[in-house]
Amino acid sequence: MKFEHHARGWLRLATLPQLLLILLLSLLGFGFNFLRLPLFFDIDFIFGSVFAVLALVLLGTKAAIVVGIIAASATVLIWQHPFAWFIFSSEILWLNFRYGKNNQTNLVLLDLQFWLLALPVIIGCYALVLNAPSNTAVLIALKQISNGIFNTLVVAVLVAMMQLNKTLSKKLALPAISLGQLVFLTLLSSTLLAGSLPVIFDAKKSKALYELAVVERMAEISAVIALQLEHIPKPSSTLLPSELQQLTTSLPVDRGYALALLDSKKQLTQLMGQNQTITANAANALSTGFQHWQPSSELIPIQNWRKSRYVFTYPLRWQNEQFWLVIEQPAKSVVAQLEQDSAQQMVRFVLFLGLTIGISTLLSKAISLSLKRIDVASQRIQADITQQQKTVMPQSRVLEYSNLSLTLAQMSAHLNDAFQRSRITQCELEQQVTQRTEALQHSNSQQNAILSAASDFSIIATDPNGVIQFFSVGAEKMLGYQAEELVGKQTPEILHQSSEVMNRVKELNAELAEPVQGFRAFVIKAEQEGTETHEWTYLHKSGRPIPVSLTVTVIRDHSGKISGYLGIARDVSERHRTERLKNEFIATVSHELRTPLTAIYASLRLVNSGKICELNSKTTKLLTVAEQNCERLTILIDDLLDIEKLISGKFVMPLQIQLLQPLLEKAVEGVMSFANEYQIRFRIEVLSPAVYANVNAERLIQIIVNLLSNAIKFSPHGGEIKLVLSAEHNQARLEVIDRGQGIKDDFKSRIFEKFAQGDASSNRNKGGTGLGLAITKELTEKMGGQVGFDSQYGLGSTFWLAFALAKPGSCLNDETS
Numbered sequence: 001m002k003f004e005h006h007a008r009g010w011l012r013l014a015t016l017p018q019l020l021l022i023l024l025l026s027l028l029g030f031g032f033n034f035l036r037l038p039l040f041f042d043i044d045f046i047f048g049s050v051f052a053v054l055a056l057v058l059l060g061t062k063a064a065i066v067v068g069i070i071a072a073s074a075t076v077l078i079w080q081h082p083f084a085w086f087i088f089s090s091e092i093l094w095l096n097f098r099y100g101k102n103n104q105t106n107l108v109l110l111d112l113q114f115w116l117l118a119l120p121v122i123i124g125c126y127a128l129v130l131n132a133p134s135n136t137a138v139l140i141a142l143k144q145i146s147n148g149i150f151n152t153l154v155v156a157v158l159v160a161m162m163q164l165n166k167t168l169s170k171k172l173a174l175p176a177i178s179l180g181q182l183v184f185l186t187l188l189s190s191t192l193l194a195g196s197l198p199v200i201f202d203a204k205k206s207k208a209l210y211e212l213a214v215v216e217r218m219a220e221i222s223a224v225i226a227l228q229l230e231h232i233p234k235p236s237s238t239l240l241p242s243e244l245q246q247l248t249t250s251l252p253v254d255r256g257y258a259l260a261l262l263d264s265k266k267q268l269t270q271l272m273g274q275n276q277t278i279t280a281n282a283a284n285a286l287s288t289g290f291q292h293w294q295p296s297s298e299l300i301p302i303q304n305w306r307k308s309r310y311v312f313t314y315p316l317r318w319q320n321e322q323f324w325l326v327i328e329q330p331a332k333s334v335v336a337q338l339e340q341d342s343a344q345q346m347v348r349f350v351l352f353l354g355l356t357i358g359i360s361t362l363l364s365k366a367i368s369l370s371l372k373r374i375d376v377a378s379q380r381i382q383a384d385i386t387q388q389q390k391t392v393m394p395q396s397r398v399l400e401y402s403n404l405s406l407t408l409a410q411m412s413a414h415l416n417d418a419f420q421r422s423r424i425t426q427c428e429l430e431q432q433v434t435q436r437t438e439a440l441q442h443s444n445s446q447q448n449a450i451l452s453a454a455s456d457f458s459i460i461a462t463d464p465n466g467v468i469q470f471f472s473v474g475a476e477k478m479l480g481y482q483a484e485e486l487v488g489k490q491t492p493e494i495l496h497q498s499s500e501v502m503n504r505v506k507e508l509n510a511e512l513a514e515p516v517q518g519f520r521a522f523v524i525k526a527e528q529e530g531t532e533t534h535e536w537t538y539l540h541k542s543g544r545p546i547p548v549s550l551t552v553t554v555i556r557d558h559s560g561k562i563s564g565y566l567g568i569a570r571d572v573s574e575r576h577r578t579e580r581l582k583n584e585f586i587a588t589v590s591h592e593l594r595t596p597l598t599a600i601y602a603s604l605r606l607v608n609s610g611k612i613c614e615l616n617s618k619t620t621k622l623l624t625v626a627e628q629n630c631e632r633l634t635i636l637i638d639d640l641l642d643i644e645k646l647i648s649g650k651f652v653m654p655l656q657i658q659l660l661q662p663l664l665e666k667a668v669e670g671v672m673s674f675a676n677e678y679q680i681r682f683r684i685e686v687l688s689p690a691v692y693a694n695v696n697a698e699r700l701i702q703i704i705v706n707l708l709s710n711a712i713k714f715s716p717h718g719g720e721i722k723l724v725l726s727a728e729h730n731q732a733r734l735e736v737i738d739r740g741q742g743i744k745d746d747f748k749s750r751i752f753e754k755f756a757q758g759d760a761s762s763n764r765n766k767g768g769t770g771l772g773l774a775i776t777k778e779l780t781e782k783m784g785g786q787v788g789f790d791s792q793y794g795l796g797s798t799f800w801l802a803f804a805l806a807k808p809g810s811c812l813n814d815e816t817s
Contacts, residue, residue: 028051029048029051030074032046045150046075048088049068049072049152050154052064052067052071053107055068056099065092067092072088081130083122091115098113106184106361109361115148122144126141179367188356211310214310214329218310218312229323258328289312289313308335310329313325370398371401373394378391384412390412390416391408393405456570458475458571459566459567460566462492466519466522468487468490468491469564471487478548479541491519492522500536504534505521512524523554523565527562530554533551535550548569548572552567653699658694660692660695660725661691663704664723665684668723678717679718680712680715680718682722684725685725688728691732691805692807694803703779704801706776711737721736721738723736732802736798737797748789748791780801785802787802
């Protein structure tokens with residue numbers, strides 16, 4: 001519990017509210033000193049110091065002293081001497097002195113220090129000044145120690161609850177509580193509560209049992225005397241003590257019993273023995289039953305207890321006249337036994353309290369010390385990284401702390417490595433900046449030099465509303481505008497084709513299911529994902545279109561609020577031209593090869609059929625290999641033509657609502673001969689038989705054949721391939737599941753790329769062009785579907801297709817090109 005600005009307290013109040021709060025706490029402290037909590041015999045707890053310690057925390061030193069002195073003054077009225085006032089006032093002064101000087105955080109331990117120092121003073125005051133017996137003085141001292149520590153614990157727990165309350169701590173700006181203090185208070189309060197309650201209840205039970213024995217004995221004696229009186233004739237004159245002398249034989253002399261007999265008017269008619277509570281004038285005030293009489297002449301309550309007497313009034317009838325028999329006994333012997341028991345219980349309670357404080361202190365330190373060391377070590381991480389040093393984290397025998405230290409050590413090592421790499425990168429960047437700065441005539445601004453050097457990129461920054469705030473030299477070069485023409489005046493919409501922006505708006509409205517307009521079309525995805533790269537067409541000032549790859553990044557301030565957007569565009573005209581040339585080259589080569597290759601393939605098949613002439617085995621083997629290679633080359637050319645048409649947008653593909661199960665079965669028939677070569681079995685599970693989708697039947701069969709061919713090639717000999725057709729979530733879903741070798745993690749991101757093959761080093765030749773999955777993806781997306789896979793290396797793969805469900809006869813037929 002770290003109390004900041006402890007000398008002034010937590011609360012910052014004006015003078016009048018502070019004075020009113022001090023008055024309220026003073027009155028509460030004064031009044032609560034009269035509210036006693038019985039603990040043991042003649043040992044009560046009072047609670048006035050609670051409000052003085054609370055004033056120390058909330059209002060500061062001066063307020064605590066005022067509240068403490070006023071609250072302690074109630075003890076003068078309670079016990080008729082000033083020593084308790086002096087001791088409790090000294091306690092508050094000590095807490096103010098120590099709490100304000102050394103910034104101690106544990107109020108309970110501070111209070112314990114005071115009572116250990118004040119113990120001989122307390123015993124001396126009561127033993128020497130008030131003439132109390134030594135055992136009584138020690139008992140009083142132990143009671144005040146436990147009372148003071150208990151009150152301080154109450155305040156500490158109350159303060160901790162205030163700190164843990166989120167609303168209250170925020171409203172009053174309270175400091176956070178430390179883990180060690182929280183553990184200490186939890187252990188101490190719970191252990192003290194659980195251990196002290198049985199002792200207190202046992203003490204109360206003992207007192208009740210002692211007094212019950214006295215009552216039973218006195219009732220027994222009263223009954224015996226009443227029986228004896230029935231056999232004694234009642235004289236007509238005043239009764240004389242000598243006439244009832246025979247009744248005293250029933251009274252134990254060693255206990256100091258006394259007897260009085262009262263007539264019907266409750267006037268004293270006869271007294272026997274040593275009487276202290278019955279007089280002729282006070283006899284009429286007695287009531288029937290058991291009473292405990294105490295004098296009020298002593299300053300120390302226990303002294304009054306020792307001089308007290310037990311009185312038992314017993315009604316009886318003697319010769320048809322009402323009398324009362326009053327027996328009294330000194331309470332000294334019972335009080336002595338109770339005092340002895342109470343002293344033992346008080347000593348045990350104080351020892352238990354001290355042991356509990358010690359154990360709670362040790363455990364709280366053991367729990368929090370390792371965490372403090374880890375905290376101190378973690379604060380050195382930044383400095384150690386800067387100085388290229390390894391941060392040594394403290395070890396702990398507590399498993400969770402040990403794991404935390406290990407995690408922080410690993411994190412520190414990673415940060416150190418990353419920092420070193422960043423420093424190296426920074427040095428390299430600084431060298432590049434220096435070189436560019438020199439090439440641009442030593443520009444005064446490093447940022448401007450870097451942006452100026454990036455002449456191949458258009459860098460544009462805007463405010464949150466989209467108004468351009470920065471227009472780089474590269475942007476001027478690419479777009480033909482000067483910065484002063486656009487900065488603070490225009491949004492980037494002026495640089496785009498309006499039709500392209502409208503198409504993008506429609507795409508985003510459909511994807512995000514929310515209205516998107518104007519400048520928001522460029523930045524909404526970046527806001528959601530942090531950054532977005534999308535291809536756009538910039539318009540040069542002259543109107544010339546420029547295809548660019550635009551990366552938009554959100555700029556945020558220190559609070560996380562969007563302060564603008566940064567767009568970096570790269571001219572991709574050259575890349576598009578290269579791709580176009582490549583595609584044209586592939587198409588040209590494919591078309592030029594297709595005609596002669598078809599003739600060669602047909603000729604080889606004719607020769608291999610044996611219809612022209614008979615061939616020897618060696619020639620047949622060579623021609624068969626040539627035919628197979630020619631077939632592969634034909635497939636490759638067909639795939640190249642398909643992928644070229646798909647990319648160029650020339651691929652016409654009429655769509656029609658189809659029942660998918662027959663198409664699936666046809667695809668399986670198409671690869672059955674290939675599957676037989678590897679002894680592969682197919683298992684078809686149709687979970688939803690009547691599944692329709694708007695697809696092109698021929699191309700869907702081609703897609704399924706591609707997936708089945710891959711599954712066959714990568715399945716073990718004699719294996720099984722499972723096909724699952726289902727309908728769920730308004731989608732038709734087809735899964736092709738194999739138990740082959742699976743897909744490696746480093747190849748998963750490239751599996752749908754053209755010419756991508758992940759089995760180049762396989763033991764047996766898988767074949768294939770590397771275009772099958774690329775064509776599958778393009779065809780699926782052209783039909784409005786999705787394709788994906790799930791794979792774990794060594795456990796096989798699952799490729800899946802998903803299309804929107806359609807109803808037979810609905811008007812969804814379309815032609816996609």
